[in-house]
Amino acid sequence: MVACQQLVDAMQDKLSAARFKDFTINGLQVEGNERVQRVMTGVTACQALLDEAVAWEADMVLVHHGYFWKNEPASVTGIKHRRFATLLGHDINLVAWHLPLDAHPDIGNNALLGKRMGWQVDKALDGPLGQGLLYIGDANQALSHAEFGEHLHQQLQRPPLGIQGHSRPLKRICWCTGAAQDMIEQAAEGGADVFVSGEISERTTHLARELGISYFAAGHHATERDGIIALGEWLASQFDIEHRFVDIDNPV
Incomplete structure (x- = not known):
């Protein structure tokens, strides 16, 4: 297992994320287990992806589209509450890279x-x-x-x-x-x-x-699958972790 922060720091450096002024938070968005063995990647941190992560017993969900978007309501209610409850209830880290992964x-x-x-x-x-x-x-x-x-x-x-x-x-x-x-x-x-x-x-x-x-x-989803797959594969090549990509179908 690898320290979560070590993985986040490695991705931060790989993507030169500090260069970007973004509409969201890049990096660790929701803190979970301090140690990571299984990393599940997907385009968007929707509930369906989180459910797959729970079933696979993932320690980290790594996505292109996470949470905390500019002008998004701050209250943790409804769909946002269910997503957060899933992550926190199963000690899963959520990490997202937006513009750094596009560029x-x-x-x-x-x-x-x-x-x-x-x-x-x-x-x-x-x-x-x-x-x-x-x-x-x-x-x-x-x-x-x-x-x-x-x-x-x-x-x-x-x-x-x-x-x-x-x-x-x-x-x-x-x-x-x-x-x-x-x-x-x-x-x-x-x-x-x-x-x-x-x-x-x-x-x-x-x-x-x-x-x-x-x-x-x-297609927004179709044009943005490859980056998160490549990032997950790169992470697995650098550290002793398991990586699995899950494609949650999205016609948009």
């Missing part, structure tokens, strides 16, 4: 989405690689709108929602996982043929058409 140049969500899709990363438009979130690069080959959507579907096992903003082949790609649809103007200004993110808003359709850039909402 990491090797095991981050954006880097791994690009790798999965076969996109060449040139740079981030909103900062240096390792800190920026809006990646841009080229596909191995230019694809039509329909072909691009099918490639996303095959790789992520989720049909994307696509908005065709022009009739050009899609070669220059900008992407940011999760709920980054409002970065579409930056993507268009950066010269991308297509912007890929996780979610879509009503306004995104009109922006894509008027900016002349195609847009694909490939």
Whole structure:
């Protein structure tokens, strides 16, 4: 078994988490057992994931989406109470890494989405690689709108929602996982043929058409699975712990 704080410190250093100003708390969010043998990873710390952790007798739940979001009600009632009661009642640590896990140049969500899709990363438009979130690069080959959507579907096992903003082949790609649809103007200004993110808003359709850039909402959950898996695998490679990823289905 390994000290919980040792694992948290190692992840803090790996992800350079101190660089980020986030909308939530990165690191240890709920304290449990001081010693950790089993680490369960998942995208979001929902009740279904916590129940899996209890059944597996996990000592730590490691996620991308934890708790304590900006402007979230502070009261521990209802769903929040049940989640906290599960963690505290079974002495399970909850650790979450949000923007640091999106941005990491090797095991981050954006880097791994690009790798999965076969996109060449040139740079981030909103900062240096390792800190920026809006990646841009080229596909191995230019694809039509329909072909691009099918490639996303095959790789992520989720049909994307696509908005065709022009009739050009899609070669220059900008992407940011999760709920980054409002970065579409930056993507268009950066010269991308297509912007890929996780979610879509009503306004995104009109922006894509008027900016002349195609847009694909490939799924918030689907675009952010790989990072937390990679972090768990990295942790298991560095320490004598067991790691298990559980994919709680989410169509969004």
